[in-house]
Amino acid sequence: MWDQLIISPFINLLLWIYKIVGNFGVAIILFTTLTRVVLYPLTAKQIKGAQAMQELQKDERYKKIQEKFKGDKEKLAQEQMKLYQELKINPLSSCLPTLLQFPIIIGLYQALIQSIASAPLDLLKLTRHLYPSLLKVPELIPLNTQFLWMDMGQPERLIIPGLGFGIPVLTIIVVITTYISSKIISPPATPGAADQGAMMTKMMNLYMPILMGWLAYSLSSGLALYFVVTNVIQILQYAITGKIYWDNVIPWKKKTAIKKP
Amino acid sequence: MKKKYTSIVVSVFLLVMLLTSCTGLEGAINSWSGVLLTDETVYFADAGHVYALRAENGNTAWQYPEKASATRVFLAAPVLVGEQLIVGDYAHLLTSLSSRDGKENWQFTEATGRYIDSPLIVKDTIVAPNADNHLYALDLFGAKKWTFEAAHSFWAQPASDGKTVFAPSLDHYLYALDLATGNLKWKVDLSASLVARPALVDGTIYIGNLDGGVFAVNSQNGNIIWNQKVSGGVWSAPVFVEGQLFFGDQTGNVNILKAVNGSIVQSIQTGSAVLGSGALLTEGVAFGNEKGELILFGFNGEKQWTRTVDGSIYSNLSVNGDRLLVIATKGEKQLVAMDVNGNENWYFSIKK
Numbered sequence: 001m002w003d004q005l006i007i008s009p010f011i012n013l014l015l016w017i018y019k020i021v022g023n024f025g026v027a028i029i030l031f032t033t034l035t036r037v038v039l040y041p042l043t044a045k046q047i048k049g050a051q052a053m054q055e056l057q058k059d060e061r062y063k064k065i066q067e068k069f070k071g072d073k074e075k076l077a078q079e080q081m082k083l084y085q086e087l088k089i090n091p092l093s094s095c096l097p098t099l100l101q102f103p104i105i106i107g108l109y110q111a112l113i114q115s116i117a118s119a120p121l122d123l124l125k126l127t128r129h130l131y132p133s134l135l136k137v138p139e140l141i142p143l144n145t146q147f148l149w150m151d152m153g154q155p156e157r158l159i160i161p162g163l164g165f166g167i168p169v170l171t172i173i174v175v176i177t178t179y180i181s182s183k184i185i186s187p188p189a190t191p192g193a194a195d196q197g198a199m200m201t202k203m204m205n206l207y208m209p210i211l212m213g214w215l216a217y218s219l220s221s222g223l224a225l226y227f228v229v230t231n232v233i234q235i236l237q238y239a240i241t242g243k244i245y246w247d248n249v250i251p252w253k254k255k256t257a258i259k260k261p
Numbered sequence: 262m263k264k265k266y267t268s269i270v271v272s273v274f275l276l277v278m279l280l281t282s283c284t285g286l287e288g289a290i291n292s293w294s295g296v297l298l299t300d301e302t303v304y305f306a307d308a309g310h311v312y313a314l315r316a317e318n319g320n321t322a323w324q325y326p327e328k329a330s331a332t333r334v335f336l337a338a339p340v341l342v343g344e345q346l347i348v349g350d351y352a353h354l355l356t357s358l359s360s361r362d363g364k365e366n367w368q369f370t371e372a373t374g375r376y377i378d379s380p381l382i383v384k385d386t387i388v389a390p391n392a393d394n395h396l397y398a399l400d401l402f403g404a405k406k407w408t409f410e411a412a413h414s415f416w417a418q419p420a421s422d423g424k425t426v427f428a429p430s431l432d433h434y435l436y437a438l439d440l441a442t443g444n445l446k447w448k449v450d451l452s453a454s455l456v457a458r459p460a461l462v463d464g465t466i467y468i469g470n471l472d473g474g475v476f477a478v479n480s481q482n483g484n485i486i487w488n489q490k491v492s493g494g495v496w497s498a499p500v501f502v503e504g505q506l507f508f509g510d511q512t513g514n515v516n517i518l519k520a521v522n523g524s525i526v527q528s529i530q531t532g533s534a535v536l537g538s539g540a541l542l543t544e545g546v547a548f549g550n551e552k553g554e555l556i557l558f559g560f561n562g563e564k565q566w567t568r569t570v571d572g573s574i575y576s577n578l579s580v581n582g583d584r585l586l587v588i589a590t591k592g593e594k595q596l597v598a599m600d601v602n603g604n605e606n607w608y609f610s611i612k613k
Contacts, residue, residue, distance in 0.1 A: 120292040120496075120575075121291045122291045123471075124511070127471065127511070137454075138452055138453035138470075138471070138472045141453070141454045141471060142454055
């Protein structure tokens with residue numbers, strides 16, 4: 001069911017784009033862009049929901065409730081709920097779109113992996129996913145997975161003559177774009193406040209680029225390219241939809257802001 | 262606060278696990294194993310190790326390497342030359358092992374792609390197909406003699422008549438190369454990717470492609486003698502018996518063609534994909550299918566018997582004397598040794 005509803009359509013779409021443009025790297029970029037555009041209404045809802053929650057945390061009533069009921073979690077929850085209702089904020093509005101997107105993103109990811117088909121069992125599965133009326137095996141296979149200096153089916157390393165090792169350029173770009181895309185959406189920490197939400201965000205901002213970088217380093221460069229395109233589009237979507245905290249990207253700028261009274 | 266940190270780390274860890282499980286990074290096998298059967302020993306390449314098993318009872322004589330790694334995946338059937346066992350892996354290494362104890366003799370490290378299928382040994386030359394689009398010819402000490410580059414990967418073991426190497430590639434071409442120099446003699450476009458091994462019989466090469474095309478090619482000049490179409494992609498070499506070709510296809514048919522003109526004698530549906538080569542037995546030709554059924558077809562195409570193993574049979578069947586080996590991909594028993602009537606003698610199961 002999952003394969004028929006999600007994976008097969010994604011694979012056929014990706015490979016149909018590939019058939020038109022003739023380059024797998026370009027096909028990945030276009031395919032990722034297209035799916036992110038289709039998912040944009042959900043992403044926009046998620047961004048607005050998250051921003052509403054961030055705004056709420058600055059609200060004086062919210063701060064007072066936190067202070068007043070910090071020893072009584074049940075009462076705190078009740079008061080918070082009242083405030084949500086009063087301000088017409090749905091605390092799940094940022095989570096639900098993410099949850100809805102999640103299977104699609106996983107499907108996208110699997111489609112990409114299965115399209116690369118760098119071993120017999122993968123190729124067997126791929127030929128079974130193809131819609132014969134849309135794509136023909138002899139026209140499509142083998143895929144030309146070369147894009148710039150990269151083989152989309154292999155982990156990427158830029159080999160510079162004379163240098164004894166390959167430079168993982170795409171991994172570096174993944175780390176940087178993941179860092180930027182997570183930092184620009186976090187509001188600057190309130191001076192003097194050591195709230196748990198901010199600490200959690202800080203941790204996520206630290207761990208995510210490293211982990212995404214590790215995945216990009218070890219997996220095929222097609223996926224790393226997908227990560228980069230996703231991050232760039234995410235940054236653009238945030239820029240269109242809401243506030244971007246560029247100061248967060250530059251650590252010393254942030255410190256200056258905190259020192260302000 | 263510590264609890265919060267822990268939950269973040271755990272969440273991120275779970276996300277990574279989820280993503281890696283989608284990609285197969287955790288070591289999921291994306292091909293099928295290979296086996297070499299000799300009188301005394303079975304050499305079994307199964308993911309992290311190459312095992313030498315005693316042919317009479319399946320007991321392990323040795324395994325290589327000592328500890329499995331995530332990247333060194335062995336799936337191509339090993340080949341034997343003298344006392345050297347040649348094995349290729351997914352970490353781009355072609356390794357010569359002592360067939361006695363599994364100790365390394367030498368390693369060829371120049372390739373940059375996976376060794377999907379076994380190398381071919383012709384006299385004192387090892388011809389290894391690699392997914393990096395190259396065919397590597399080495400001497401028996403692992404020194405490179407020549408390489409040949411195609412437009413795409415070499416996944417299947419080539420064939421040879423002792424002077425020429427016939428190498429199928431995913432780029433749709435069958436290449437004929439001089440064994441001594443690697444120079445191209447001729448090439449022929451066979452319309453779709455070639456993942457199946459070729460069969461060379463009396464100067465004619467028989468090979469199927471991924472689109473169900475089957476061809477007979479003159480080995481001297483590359484001219485196509487005939488071509489035929491079967492219902493599904495062909496993944497393995499045909500078995501030649503008394504002027505007929507027996508081979509499976511991806512739609513589950515076992516096809517019998519006349520070798521002289523390619524006319525279809527019979528196509529018998531087995532119920533699921535037949536990818537591996539058949540095994541020629543005294544009573545007929547046995548084939549395995551994706552459902553795990555091992556079926557013996559008489560030479561007239563009639564089903565003689567069916568046995569079932571747990572898992573899928575994708576790999577080529579191996580036969581030596583009265584011993585038949587079946588690899589069951591994703592099965593409880595990875596390797597099953599049978600007699601020629603399909604009765605189980607022993608099995609080998611890897612402790613996960």
